[in-house]
Every structure is written in structure tokens, then in C-alpha cells.
Amino acid sequence: MSTLLRKATQVEKADVPRRFVFLLLDKFTMMSFAGALEPLRVANRASGVALYSWALAGEGGLEVRCSNGAAFKLDMGLDEIEREDVVLVCGGLDIQRSTTKNVLNWLRREARRGVVIGGICTGSYTMAKAGLLDGKKATIHWENQDSFLEEFENVKLTRSIFVMDGNRWSTAGGTSPIDLMLKVVATDHGENLANTVADQLIYSSIRTDQDTQRLSxxxxxxxxxxxxxxxxxxxxxxxxxxxxxxxxxxxxxxxxxxxxxxxxxxxxxxxxxxxxxxxxxxxxxxxxxxxxxxxxxxxxxxxxxxxxxxxxxxxxxxxxxxxxxxxxxxxxxxxxxxxxx
Incomplete structure (x- = not known):
């Protein structure tokens, strides 16, 4: 990377990288997961500093398959994490089946400890099932909105591509996690770095939480x-x-x-x-x-x-x-x- 680019994205060295724990549910959507993870990797590379770290978690702690059948090796099971960590629940197909009692109990426990928790794609369903979105604004993929509204009356469902309501985040899936993570990078380390990350990803139109997910x-x-x-x-x-x-x-x-x-x-x-x-x-x-x-x-x-x-x-x-x-x-x-x- 050029010296000019490093100067443009220069940030102070973080004492401890901000860690994201990706809770991968069975049949999660690979595109949405990658859209949340890659901006963190590129932010580290563009800044030359380990700003972020991540771990892959899941029930059983061994491996999980995404919706296209590819298997991912997990770093951890449903273990206790640090309060400063951010949990991102990555959902996909058959979300009701993958929302197990063990997953719900783990999320509730971490929520009580004050951990920031977000839903990727249909991960918002799992959060709502755990009671973490009651009284909160949230979003979910447009295909799941009808069923979500029928089941969770206490959630203020929106059609936004992503929502950040205090320590509860949610995205609509697809490419929308990129926009959420660019927002995170901008908040943590400034717009210049976020724009550089977007350029590296060839992501030419950064959306905000005011943008809706469906085409007109x-x-x-x-x-x-x-x-x-x-x-x-x-x-x-x-x-x-x-x-x-x-x-x-x-x-x-x-x-x-x-x-x-x-x-x-x-x-x-x-x-x-x-x-x-x-x-x-x-x-x-x-x-x-x-x-x-x-x-x-x-x-x-x-x-x-x-x-x-x-x-x-x-x-x-x-x-x-x-x-x-x-x-x-x-x-x-x-x-x-x-x-x-």
C-alpha cells in the first residue's frame, strides 16, 4: 500500500482490537456474513493497524455449514465472551430450526452482561425470539418481514437496510451488512478510513439507515x-x-x-x-x-x-x-x- 494511502487512513494504534464474535447458525447466508467480516479485514489492512479481530462461534464449537453447503471451521462454541465484544448473529435458511434453545439461552446471558448484539440477514429473528428486540427498532430481509410481523408484535420493524438501536443492531441481509460495518468503521475511526474501505471493496454507493431495502x-x-x-x-x-x-x-x-x-x-x-x-x-x-x-x-x-x-x-x-x-x-x-x- 502506498505511503499516501497510509497517511490518508492513519489512525491511532488501538490498545486492544475491537472483537466481533460471529455466531454462525446452521444454513447461514455466506454473502451477508462476508459482507460483515470483510470490511473489518480491509480496515486493518488499510490502516496498517489491528483495529479489529474476530472469532467464529457456533453451537457445538466444531463446524457449521452455510446455505450453499460450504463448511466453516469454528473457533469456539457458546462460551462466555468479553463484555466489550460485539456478537453478530448470522442467519439464513430455516431460521426457526437453527434458533435452538442453547442459542437463545446464550444470547440472553450475553445480553444481560451488556454485550452489543446484532442480527445479520435472518439473525434478527433469533434475536427477537430471545426477547432482545422488544421495544426496539429492527429490520430483517424483506422476504421474512410478513412472518416477523405476525410473530413479534413488540418489535418496531422497519424496511431499512440496517438499524442501530442502542446496543441492538440488525441488517436486512444481502449486501446490507457492508453498509452497517462501514458505519461502524466511520464511527470508530473516521469517515476517511470508512471511505477507503469502501473503495477497496469497490463499493461505490454507501447507504445509510435511511435507505430502504427493496427496489422501487x-x-x-x-x-x-x-x-x-x-x-x-x-x-x-x-x-x-x-x-x-x-x-x-x-x-x-x-x-x-x-x-x-x-x-x-x-x-x-x-x-x-x-x-x-x-x-x-x-x-x-x-x-x-x-x-x-x-x-x-x-x-x-x-x-x-x-x-x-x-x-x-x-x-x-x-x-x-x-x-x-x-x-x-x-x-x-x-x-x-x-x-x-
């Missing part, structure tokens, strides 16, 4: 039409109590026939069909991610009866809600690769 509706659907976007937003906000096409059309100042033509032209389906697909997608998320009864899932998605729900679900997904739930937790083939960090 026009970007998602590939159409820039203000009234169409407005109607879709209304649909997404009224899943449990669906609005009629006539009411949707009236609220955006057009006739029902005009609304039909708008959806046919840009989305090749009727408003009713599009709305049904939104509701069924939420239903599938709830079936796969919660223990809610099929009847309660149907009600949460605006279906008046389980029979109607089952009929619509079968028509769209070619299976019944009951069978869908039965396919949860099917083992995925492991990948014969072993990684150690």
Missing part, C-alpha cells in the same frame, strides 16, 4: 407509470383486507375499465389476478416461515375461508397449503468443500 415498484415491475405504481403500493399495503378493483381505480382517479387496460398493457394480467398473486406470495412466506395455522394464514392474506384459500393456492402453486408446509426443511445436498477463515 417501477424498478421491480420494469414499468414507470405513476398510477400503476400507486395502485400496486395500495395492494401491497392491503393484503389482509383486499380492496376491490373499483375502489383502487377510484382512489387513483380512473375508471375500473381504465385500470383493467393499464394492467393488461403493462403486466399482461388483470388487477384481480395480480392482487391474488401478491396475496398468495405472502401466504407462501407465512406457511414456510411461521408456525401459524393454515386457517390463520388464510385470514392474514384476505381469504374468507380455508377452502377458497386452498383452491386458489393449488391453482397457482400446483400444491395445497398443507403439502407446502410439509416440504419445509427438506435436506439440501452438501458441497464437498471445507473453508477456514
Amino acid at each position: 415498484i417501477p424498478t421491480r415491475i420494469g414499468v414507470r407509470h405513476p398510477k400503476l405504481s400507486q395502485v400496486i403500493q395500495m395492494m401491497e399495503n392491503a393484503i389482509e383486507d383486499p380492496m376491490s378493483p373499483a375502489d383502487l381505480a377510484e382512489d387513483v382517479g380512473m375508471s375500473t375499465r381504465q385500470l383493467e387496460r393499464l394492467f393488461r398493457r403493462y403486466l399482461n394480467r388483470s388487477p384481480k389476478r395480480y392482487y391474488m398473486e401478491l396475496r398468495l406470495q405472502k401466504a407462501r412466506n407465512l406457511l414456510m416461515q411461521t408456525d401459524m395455522s393454515v386457517i390463520n394464514v388464510a385470514l392474514a392474506c384476505g381469504f374468507a375461508s380455508p377452502s377458497h384459500f386452498s383452491k386458489c393456492y393449488r391453482s397457482h402453486y400446483n400444491t395445497t397449503p398443507y403439502r407446502e408446509r410439509g416440504t419445509q426443511g427438506m435436506p439440501s445436498p452438501g458441497i464437498g468443500v471445507r473453508l477456514s477463515i
Whole structure:
């Protein structure tokens, strides 16, 4: 690294590196974990100082596999850590299953000792299950938001890419942990170092906790039409109590026939069909991610009866809600690769 770069990122030598303990849950997401870890490594390299250290922890203390099947060797089990450490709970697929009693007890114990604890991707679910997010602002991957809201009413869930509410942090997964850790580096050692880390990662647009995680509706659907976007937003906000096409059309100042033509032209389906697909997608998320009864899932998605729900679900997904739930937790083939960090 050039002398000029070292001067630009010069920081005072830390007496003790700030340590991050990554709690790797079974089937955690590799991308989100790497997004949290790599900024720490690059900060050390860019500054020429050991500002941060880290350890990989997990139940059993031996190894854990991430969602793509790669195995990671662990540094420790659920051992007592220092109060100055930061715990980052790295979740991914089948988060309910990997949120074990031992993990919950460990998190509660460390929380009582005042340790900063954060959730990566679906790790926020595990924190909430441990009661660590009650009354706190938090976020989780958009795909898990519906089920999270149903289960944890005392958490102030947001759609931000990351949240730092006192000593409780959370991120939405994907690349959002990079933004969280750049914020940490900036707070600890200044914006210059954080910007240098971002440059090294070729991360050209640093986001803040004011940024939301999902693409805008026009970007998602590939159409820039203000009234169409407005109607879709209304649909997404009224899943449990669906609005009629006539009411949707009236609220955006057009006739029902005009609304039909708008959806046919840009989305090749009727408003009713599009709305049904939104509701069924939420239903599938709830079936796969919660223990809610099929009847309660149907009600949460605006279906008046389980029979109607089952009929619509079968028509769209070619299976019944009951069978869908039965396919949860099917083992995925492991990948014969072993990684150690």
C-alpha cells in the first residue's frame, strides 16, 4: 500500500482490537456474513493497524455449514465472551430450526452482561425470539418481514437496510451488512478510513439507515407509470383486507375499465389476478416461515375461508397449503468443500 494511502487512513494504534464474535447458525447466508467480516479485514489492512479481530462461534464449537453447503471451521462454541465484544448473529435458511434453545439461552446471558448484539440477514429473528428486540427498532430481509410481523408484535420493524438501536443492531441481509460495518468503521475511526474501505471493496454507493431495502415498484415491475405504481403500493399495503378493483381505480382517479387496460398493457394480467398473486406470495412466506395455522394464514392474506384459500393456492402453486408446509426443511445436498477463515 502506498505511503499516501497510509497517511490518508492513519489512525491511532488501538490498545486492544475491537472483537466481533460471529455466531454462525446452521444454513447461514455466506454473502451477508462476508459482507460483515470483510470490511473489518480491509480496515486493518488499510490502516496498517489491528483495529479489529474476530472469532467464529457456533453451537457445538466444531463446524457449521452455510446455505450453499460450504463448511466453516469454528473457533469456539457458546462460551462466555468479553463484555466489550460485539456478537453478530448470522442467519439464513430455516431460521426457526437453527434458533435452538442453547442459542437463545446464550444470547440472553450475553445480553444481560451488556454485550452489543446484532442480527445479520435472518439473525434478527433469533434475536427477537430471545426477547432482545422488544421495544426496539429492527429490520430483517424483506422476504421474512410478513412472518416477523405476525410473530413479534413488540418489535418496531422497519424496511431499512440496517438499524442501530442502542446496543441492538440488525441488517436486512444481502449486501446490507457492508453498509452497517462501514458505519461502524466511520464511527470508530473516521469517515476517511470508512471511505477507503469502501473503495477497496469497490463499493461505490454507501447507504445509510435511511435507505430502504427493496427496489422501487417501477424498478421491480420494469414499468414507470405513476398510477400503476400507486395502485400496486395500495395492494401491497392491503393484503389482509383486499380492496376491490373499483375502489383502487377510484382512489387513483380512473375508471375500473381504465385500470383493467393499464394492467393488461403493462403486466399482461388483470388487477384481480395480480392482487391474488401478491396475496398468495405472502401466504407462501407465512406457511414456510411461521408456525401459524393454515386457517390463520388464510385470514392474514384476505381469504374468507380455508377452502377458497386452498383452491386458489393449488391453482397457482400446483400444491395445497398443507403439502407446502410439509416440504419445509427438506435436506439440501452438501458441497464437498471445507473453508477456514
